[in-house]
Amino acid sequence: MKPELERYSRQVLFSELGEAGQTRLMQSSVLLCGCGALGTVLAETLVRAGVGQIKIVDRDFVELSNLQRQVLFDENDVAAKLPKAIAAVEKLKKINSEVQIEAVVEDIDHTNILGLAENVDLILDGTDNFEVRYLINDVSLELGIPWIYCGCIGSTGQTMTILPGKSACLRCLIDSAPEPGSTETCDTAGILGPTVNVIASLEAVDAIKLLSGQVEQIKPVLTVVDVWEGSFRQMSLADLREKGGCKACHQGERIWLNGEQGSRTTRLCGRNAVQVSPADKGKIAFEELAVKLQNSGSVDVNPYLLRLNLKNPDYEISLFRDGRAIIKGTDDPAVAKTIYARYIGS
Numbered sequence: 001m002k003p004e005l006e007r008y009s010r011q012v013l014f015s016e017l018g019e020a021g022q023t024r025l026m027q028s029s030v031l032l033c034g035c036g037a038l039g040t041v042l043a044e045t046l047v048r049a050g051v052g053q054i055k056i057v058d059r060d061f062v063e064l065s066n067l068q069r070q071v072l073f074d075e076n077d078v079a080a081k082l083p084k085a086i087a088a089v090e091k092l093k094k095i096n097s098e099v100q101i102e103a104v105v106e107d108i109d110h111t112n113i114l115g116l117a118e119n120v121d122l123i124l125d126g127t128d129n130f131e132v133r134y135l136i137n138d139v140s141l142e143l144g145i146p147w148i149y150c151g152c153i154g155s156t157g158q159t160m161t162i163l164p165g166k167s168a169c170l171r172c173l174i175d176s177a178p179e180p181g182s183t184e185t186c187d188t189a190g191i192l193g194p195t196v197n198v199i200a201s202l203e204a205v206d207a208i209k210l211l212s213g214q215v216e217q218i219k220p221v222l223t224v225v226d227v228w229e230g231s232f233r234q235m236s237l238a239d240l241r242e243k244g245g246c247k248a249c250h251q252g253e254r255i256w257l258n259g260e261q262g263s264r265t266t267r268l269c270g271r272n273a274v275q276v277s278p279a280d281k282g283k284i285a286f287e288e289l290a291v292k293l294q295n296s297g298s299v300d301v302n303p304y305l306l307r308l309n310l311k312n313p314d315y316e317i318s319l320f321r322d323g324r325a326i327i328k329g330t331d332d333p334a335v336a337k338t339i340y341a342r343y344i345g346s
């Protein structure tokens with residue numbers, strides 16, 4: 001066995017992968033969108049497997065309630081108020097220093113996703129919202145990059161792999177995002193850690209198949225698992241692309257990538273919080289702003305975010321360098337935007 005493969009010797013012994021497949025893994029590049037529950041399992045699995053380059057993009061910071069299921073984080077990350085992408089990369093570099101890992105603390109939207117996806121072989125869904133998933137779907141079709149959809153709630157999860165131009169895409173399966181309030185969220189139904197681990201592991205297996213050059217091993221199915229009931233179902237999607245008349249697949253419609261769909265506010269699952277994104281992103285001067293806000297409440301600043309705990313009313317504002325803010329204490333986007341405008345500016 002080649003010396004550079006020794007770290008992965010037990011994986012190389014798996015006959016379906018072998019030295020050739022491992023070498024391809026080590027030469028591959030992945031964009032991971034989101035580094036929460038699903039994303040941390042995916043990131044750790046693929047870093048340990050030896051995927052050559054991984055770009056991790058996440059908009060959020062680590063909180064205590066994350067630790068139940070987000071496997072890369074610990075109490076020190078909570079105390080340090082670290083962004084998830086930064087905390088994850090610090091851990092992952094200690095696991096495998098041979099992998100090139102990049103942390104990007106940004107909100108994924110139609111203005112930056114093309115740049116983020118440049119020169120990658122695969123896009124992985126580690127998000128908790130459909131807006132980003134439809135953006136990924138548009139970019140996948142536009143650039144011809146495979147991606148893997150994944151989602152969990154309660155004890156159930158589902159995943160499907162999208163091969164642009166060959167298999168059904170997300171819009172073939174679900175043409176538009178569910179209406180707010182029409183589906184369960186982790187705030188209403190909760191989430192079990194084992195659900196995340198099982199579904200993310202299934203997503204990681206398909207990622208390894210794709211990146212090792214074995215795309216023919218990918219089944220055109222939607223896999224649905226309920227870990228509490230112990231059930232495993234697969235729905236065939238083999239004919240869905242041809243029979244569905246999907247506008248994204250057959251007519252080149254890119255309404256999410258073009259910015260025709262999507263919002264500048266996002267309710268955050270299980271957080272009683274809303275993310276507000278400015279129309280024009282910039283670089284916030286934390287030090288200057290902290291001085292201006294010192295009479296409004298307690299201000300805490302680190303290199304990645306500024307946090308303001310208001311005296312009255314009782315809200316917490318976590319502001320990122322690009323101007324995004326997470327307003328905690330409300331799930332009403334209108335209220336969140338008002339608070340943002342009052343303390344940060346319109």
